Amino acid sequence: DGGITQSPKYLFRKEGQNVTLSCEQNLNHDAMYWYRQDPGQGLRLIYYSQIVNDFQKGDIAEGYSVSREKKESFPLTVTSAQKNPTAFYLCASSPGLAGVNTQYFGPGTRLTVL
């Protein structure tokens, strides 16, 4: 089955710790995205990557970091510098074709800072 997987589904972290969220896709998509969703709100873009070894900041990149060493993987690290990290994190991928913006989403990871 082709798709996007995120792990873990639930993650708990103590204040001051870094934590890495996993995102893997086997759709052979070039582009990948990380969003943050807070209760009752829409999606805000954290980082995106159009191609391996390249990524760009989104609207709320502060306190987050990413890497794109492989086409199928786009892990997100939530650092201790992120002041309010408790949220639902969604990863998405897209074919990356010019002018075609369709994004497909993973099931999400809910991060709670204790």
Added chain:
Amino acid sequence: GEDVEQSLFLSVREGDSSVINCTYTDSSSTYLYWYKQEPGAGLQLLTYIFSNMDMKQDQRLTVLLNKKDKHLSLRIADTQTGDSAIYFCAHGAREAAGNKLTFGGGTRVLVKP
């Protein structure tokens, strides 16, 4: 800047039709999308429409696009309890960096038996 607006909440009786509305400001949109999010889950792509189309029908779903008014709607016929979810509209601007999408805040649809 780009903006996408949706009403917050819609209540509908089972078997009736639901209409979810969305307005956007960016006139350079190429594709416009509707996504569905069930509690605790990711977003599921429901349907999309290309900006040179007025209407698209897909089983119980009908998408209407009024490009002049920058208004997009999603009609769900014969609404079922399984249609209770949050619905997001999104648009992709032509030549948007990284093929980014701009999402509305979502409309929570509650289907009553």
